[in-house]
Amino acid sequence: ALIAERVDVALLAGTEIIRAEKGGCRVISDGKGIVEGLSLIAARREFAEKNQAAVKKYLEIRESIRIETVxxxxxxxxxxxxxxGLSEKEIKITLSKFNYEARITESDIKELKKTAGYLKKENIIKSIPNINNMLWK
Structure with a gap:
């Protein structure tokens, strides 16, 4: 939509940034110093509790792939x-920008709370969830 000029501004991540730049767009802000980049795996609590073996297996496989990727x-x-559809050079640039660590750290929790506060302030969400209660350990 950005490259096709159907929108003027977009929030992009990963390989989409490179595609947009190749299409003539430019990065006007990258969020550094504002919010840490987080990628979370989410499941409904009921599903996770009923399917603990499957969730554990998924996380083990994901971790083995993460280690192999690193x-x-x-x-x-x-x-x-x-x-x-990106070039090898573009893939290497993209890979170098990410930390593939799967464990949720105290810093991650802090960033999630910061993001929730921002979303509430901007009226994107009605209330701030209890982040600690959302994490399944």
């Missing part, structure tokens, strides 16, 4: 090129 990123480049 140790051998070149192994994933052909797949990422195929999936995104």
């Amino acid at each position: 140790n051998s990123p070149q192994k994933f480049v052909p797949l990422l090129i195929k999936e995104t």
